[in-house]
Amino acid sequence: MNRTNILVMGAMLACSIGAAFAGEQAAHPHWSYQGKTDPANWAELDQANSACKLSKEQSPINIEERHARKAPLAALDFNYVGGTAEVINNGHTVQVNLPSGNALKAGDEVANLLQFHFHTPSEEKINGVNYPMVAHFVHKSADGKLSVVAVLFKQGRENKTLAPVFNALPAEGKPNQLTSFNPADVLPVDRAYFKFMGSLTTPPCSDGVRWQVLKSPVELSKKQIAAFRKLYKMNARPVQPLNGRLVEASE
Known part of the structure; x- marks a missing residue:
């Protein structure tokens, strides 16, 4: 040749x-949170993301407490246990992956905890105001339905439970392993919550997700919040129209 x-x-x-x-x-x-691939353009990036624009039950939302209907909602029973965990940086957030054996029960509905991850500021607004950060605990039931619990964070004392995560936030592609971590310790003592139907807050924005936003925030220190914001200055989707959806508040 x-x-x-x-x-x-x-x-x-x-x-x-x-x-x-x-x-x-x-x-x-x-996709991203700024520029030409920001939330306003997610639906145009891929046909699979059409729900980001067309769905009428998108998340996050602004929760107006005075408009939330009080209801005898089932108590959230967090059957979480301690064990190992993997902390990853997936290019959009820091996520804590958990092994099987953790579940959320609400009435007759049971869903297994898959992971939780962080957004700053909080994607959810309460009475028009964001919190500095939020963690979304993502659960999946046996029939494939998703149930997300949002834990809001306010600035305050160091969060000792999350210290192993925030003291060594991983670079993208370099996961950290935690040998002993109990996700139950992240939750507030008061489990009162708001409930509504919504969607994933990232592409493909699939709807049909059951949301529970805990009313009581948990504390993170200024240093911990700053550490996350060194990786992600902002990774929150703007609030979406309620479109007549019902927001319930546990009594």
């Missing part, structure tokens, strides 16, 4: 690899 043929074949191979890479990028378009 002469040099000219080798060069031609090399160019064709390079084009083929480039096209494959472009196709992969197109299949998994990047």
